[in-house]
Amino acid sequence: xxxxxxxxxxxxxQSIEFICPQTIEINSTVKLxxxxxxPNETSRIDLxxxxxxxxxxxxxxxxxxxxxxxxxxxxxxxxxxKQIDQLGAFFDIGLSHEGxxxxxxxxxxxxxxxxxxxxxxxxCAVFPDKEISEKIRVKKEKHKINFGRVGFLAQRKFxxxxxxxxxxxxxxxxxxxxxxxxxxxxxxxENFFQKGLFKVAVVGNIKESEIDSIISKCKDSCIDKxxxxxxxxxxxxxxxxxxxxxxxxxxxxxxxxxxxxxxxDFFDFSILNTxxxxxxxxxxxxxxxxxxxxxxxxGSAVVETGSSGYFIIGSEVGIKHRESTLKEVKSxxxxxxxxxxxxxxxxxxxxxxxxxxxxxxxxxxxxxDLFLSVDTYDLKMNFYNEYIERIHQxxxxxxxxxxxxxxxxxxxxxxxxx
Numbered sequence: 001x002x003x004x005x006x007x008x009x010x011x012x013x014q015s016i017e018f019i020c021p022q023t024i025e026i027n028s029t030v031k032l033x034x035x036x037x038x039p040n041e042t043s044r045i046d047l048x049x050x051x052x053x054x055x056x057x058x059x060x061x062x063x064x065x066x067x068x069x070x071x072x073x074x075x076x077x078x079x080x081x082k083q084i085d086q087l088g089a090f091f092d093i094g095l096s097h098e099g100x101x102x103x104x105x106x107x108x109x110x111x112x113x114x115x116x117x118x119x120x121x122x123x124c125a126v127f128p129d130k131e132i133s134e135k136i137r138v139k140k141e142k143h144k145i146n147f148g149r150v151g152f153l154a155q156r157k158f159x160x161x162x163x164x165x166x167x168x169x170x171x172x173x174x175x176x177x178x179x180x181x182x183x184x185x186x187x188x189x190e191n192f193f194q195k196g197l198f199k200v201a202v203v204g205n206i207k208e209s210e211i212d213s214i215i216s217k218c219k220d221s222c223i224d225k226x227x228x229x230x231x232x233x234x235x236x237x238x239x240x241x242x243x244x245x246x247x248x249x250x251x252x253x254x255x256x257x258x259x260x261x262x263x264x265d266f267f268d269f270s271i272l273n274t275x276x277x278x279x280x281x282x283x284x285x286x287x288x289x290x291x292x293x294x295x296x297x298x299g300s301a302v303v304e305t306g307s308s309g310y311f312i313i314g315s316e317v318g319i320k321h322r323e324s325t326l327k328e329v330k331s332x333x334x335x336x337x338x339x340x341x342x343x344x345x346x347x348x349x350x351x352x353x354x355x356x357x358x359x360x361x362x363x364x365x366x367x368x369d370l371f372l373s374v375d376t377y378d379l380k381m382n383f384y385n386e387y388i389e390r391i392h393q394x395x396x397x398x399x400x401x402x403x404x405x406x407x408x409x410x411x412x413x414x415x416x417x418x
Contacts, residue, residue: 013354015388018381019367021201026215030222032200033371034211035364043111043204044365045104045214046372047119050227051192052098054167057184059176063135064188065095068102070131072124077131080121089114097168098229098306099198112210119217122193127185140177147174150244151316154251154417157242161413162257162310164236197221203368229306233257239326239414250322250418254329255312256411260304262377267390268402269302269311274349275399276300276336276407277313281348283332284313292328294321306376311406319418326414336403340396350391357388 021033053061071077084091089106091114102122106114146152156171163169197218202211235257259266277284277300284298298315317325360366361384374383 012392013358013388014392015385016358016361018361018370018384019364020381021368021371024211024215026200026218027222027224029224029226030198030200030218032202032211032215032218033368033375034202035368036205038108038203038205038364041107041109043106043108043206044202045111045115045204046199046201047102047104047122047197047218048199048201049100049102049193050098050196050198050223051100051188052096053170054097054230055192056188057176058170058172059180060184060188061100061192062095062172063132063139063180064185064193065093065100066139067127067131067135067185068093068125068193069118069121070135071126071128072121073126074124075121077128080117083117084114087114087117091118100193108204108206111204111206112213115214116217123221125189125193127182127189129182132180132182132185136177136180140174143172143174143177148246150247150249150251150418153242153244154253154314154415157240157415157417158253158255158312158413161236161238161240161415162233162255164234166230166233168230168233168305194221196223198223198227199372201368201372203365227306229308231307233308235411235413237411237413240416242415242417244418247418248319249316250319250325250416251314251316252322252325252329253312253314253415254326254412255310256406256413258302258309258311258406260307260309260377261374261379261383265402265405266302267387268394268398269406270387271349271353271391271394272336272399272402272407273300273302273311274353275341275345276332279349279352281352283336284315284329287328287332288315288317288325292321292324294318294325294328298325322416322418326416330409333403333407333409337400337407340400343396346394346396346399350394353391354388357384357391 021035024032024034026032051061051065055061069077069080087106087110089104089110092103094101104114104118160169160171200218276282277298284300288294288298294317295315300313303310303312313329361370370384371381374381
């Protein structure tokens with residue numbers, strides 16, 4: 001009989017048993033990843049295309065990805081979407097600097113048919129003039145609205161500074177919407193969608209014959225050589241303010257170019273980033289939200305790119321608190337560089353990170369996402385157990401050391417708008 005008066009014993013997480021997907025080669029460069037053991041009827045297919053913002057003009061990449069299901073010679077966009085809806089399926093399109101990910105969701109008995117409809121729509125898109133005009137109108141209107149938002153303007157300025165003088169720093173302006181040709185869209189589509197598929201990921205207990213058919217249908221659209229990523233970023237450090245008279249808030253972005261999972265300091269900096277601003281009890285939240293009341297939220301993050309990455313602190317505060325907030329953020333960075341944190345605080349962060357790691361590994365979909373996150377950098381799943389080991393090992397002196405290496409204020413791009 002269970003004794004409900006006594007709590008079960010707790011123990012620290014030492015390792016997690018990660019499950020790797022089955023890997024099937026589509027060609028010498030492109031592979032299909034498959035997690036088959038799903039304890040329910042759901043399924044997902046992810047299609048990764050080399051069609052990111054870095055390839056040509058930002059506006060063309062963005063417009064092309066949003067028009068992928070705009071119609072073929074035989075089907076209108078309405079007919080395509082109706083067929084998807086009738087299957088109880090849905091899809092999501094994500095665009096980044098380095099690629100486009102199209103995720104298809106459906107019950108396992110319908111996922112292959114949904115894939116066929118969406119794949120055909122992507123590969124056979126003809127970009128009807130009416131759909132192009134309407135999409136340009138909507139996107140231009142959204143862009144106009146965004147130009148009135150301090151957060152949008154600060155992020156643009158931040159991107160311009162940390163990726164200075166590189167394809168990643170290119171920005172879309174309102175006049176770009178008036179300078180779009182259909183031929184540009186068609187050329188981009190041919191180069192980066194019809195010949196740009198670089199990875200397929202499947203989660204679901206579907207038939208092997210359907211996997212074979214997916215591979216067959218994907219072969220002609222695959223890339224034929226490994227992707228190359230831009231890495232020569234020149235971080236433009238300094239303090240930059242853009243006045244916006246109508247604003248009642250100031251948006252703040254602080255950060256620098258950094259690295260991704262392949263770097264030797266990634267583990268230590270990820271732990272440091274959590275201490276600083278990546279959980280609710282972080283230094284930045286305690287100081288600037290709880291103690292000072294300058295904002296509802298402030299946080300920091302490490303964002304990865306194909307060959308690099310960047311560190312960012314972001315918040316929006318009342319205009320009268322802008323200078324005080326910058327001063328307090330600078331103070332928090334300096335404190336981490338000079339003052340040893342308490343063992344109690346570090347232990348709290350360690351327990352939080354271990355719990356988050358366990359949560360991130362819960363279920364087949366989570367396992368696939370974890371695998372995709374390391375596979376991008378040709379790493380293995382033991383990366384995560386090495387991270388768990390490092391969480392246990394790191395001490396307060398090493399936190400100071402990594403802070404002194406990467407959190408010096410004069411190396412940061414400090415942006416404020418408002």
